[in-house]
Amino acid sequence: MSDLYARHRGVLPDWLALYYEEPLEITHGEGRHVWDSEGNKYLDFFGGILTTMTAHALPEVTKAVAEQAGRIVHSSTLYLNRPMVELAERIAHISGIPDARVFFTTSGTEANDTALLLATTHRRSNTVLAMRNSYHGRSFSAVGITGNRGWSPTSLSPLQTLYVHGGVRGRGPFAGLDDAAFVDACVADLKDLLGHTRAPAALIAEPIQGVGGFTSPPDGLYAAFREVLDEHGILWIADEVQTGWGRTGEHFWGWQAHGRNGPPDIVTFAKGIGNGMSVGGVIARSEIMNCLDANSISTFGGTQITMAAALANLSYLLEHDLQGNARRVGGLLIERLRAAAAQDPGVREVRGRGLMIGVELTRPGTGLADPDRASAVLEAARADGLLIGKGGGHDTSALRVAPPLSLTVAEAEEGAAILESALRSTR
Known part of the structure; x- marks a missing residue:
């Protein structure tokens, strides 16, 4: 992986951003999961920036x-x-x-x-x-x-x-x-x-x-x-x-x-x-x-x-009424994340609709954006097998959660538990 990263740095622009302190090479996926070049499996809650909308390796496609x-x-x-x-x-x-x-x-x-x-x-x-x-x-x-x-x-x-x-x-x-x-x-x-x-x-x-x-x-x-x-x-x-x-x-x-x-x-x-x-x-x-x-x-x-x-x-x-699934499973996921956020003074807001959910992080008691913690949560979630995104204003302190629309209830619960753990470990 370090060799590929060095090659990336050698030929691609400096402003071409990569997630994670140790960048990730995704080699294949199936359903709502992807695997990296070292064989690690992840639940994908970002879908290549909301692009793998239905599922990875969907047979019909x-x-x-x-x-x-x-x-x-x-x-x-x-x-x-x-x-x-x-x-x-x-x-x-x-x-x-x-x-x-x-x-x-x-x-x-x-x-x-x-x-x-x-x-x-x-x-x-x-x-x-x-x-x-x-x-x-x-x-x-x-x-x-x-x-x-x-x-x-x-x-x-x-x-x-x-x-x-x-x-x-x-x-x-x-x-x-x-x-x-x-x-x-x-x-x-x-x-x-x-x-x-x-x-x-x-x-x-x-x-x-x-x-x-x-x-x-x-x-x-x-x-x-x-x-x-x-x-x-x-x-x-x-x-x-x-x-x-x-x-x-x-x-x-x-x-x-x-x-x-x-x-x-x-x-x-x-x-x-x-x-x-x-x-x-x-x-x-x-x-x-x-x-x-x-x-x-x-x-x-x-x-x-x-x-x-x-x-x-x-x-x-x-x-397959994936819009309906986004409404049902997304509603469950939002409520699950809001329950976790209620115990965290650094979560300013959990917002969104369907399977398009933002978790905004701020420094407790200040209302100021907390981009460092957002990055830490991103890392902690990856370590436990969950991929999410970041966004927001220039401070980039909102976590972006946008799984494929075929997400199951069990996968929503699993992802919410990992994200809750990542939030708890970075307080």
């Missing part, structure tokens, strides 16, 4: 990949592509967007880039509204709208970005308000902001902020925002890269917790739909998707092998 690879792997979008059309039809239908069109990419970053291109072109404006503490990818334009300082290495951008309150319920100037007053204050802030700028192209927002530590506003905030946006013709882009496909349990899409005024104008997706394959995409009304007046293709977006995987994965997810 691996079979679809193998069969498609035996026919043709790739041809580009210059040719008709049956798996791409079939998947687009299914996604358009379940998106809730009328007369929807779907464009496939290879990542969430590229999906958000495409959404920004569409919105700014359609609206003839390069001003974008984004949420504080947000994360939308690592490309130049996506970094330019990211509101999380820890993931924004440059202030240079092709876009003018204005940041709005509301993505983090428990911190900031409105934290002490009740939910209704919080929404009212955030809406008033948005109205005030719009009075000081040219009309933006769009608001882009994660229904639950992923890298930001699984934070979210009260239900209905983005519906209230939508009423203001519609008055100005401003588009709403829902970044569903981490929240889509039933992970939150209560809804298939995260925006549905805020959807009293209908679906967003644009939805971006990635991660879980491919169950580990590189699939991303954009859904938009036809008038928005078709606004580009120059040639555009995608070499690798929508390639046959990834479409075959995503089709099989989506079918499995729907046929």
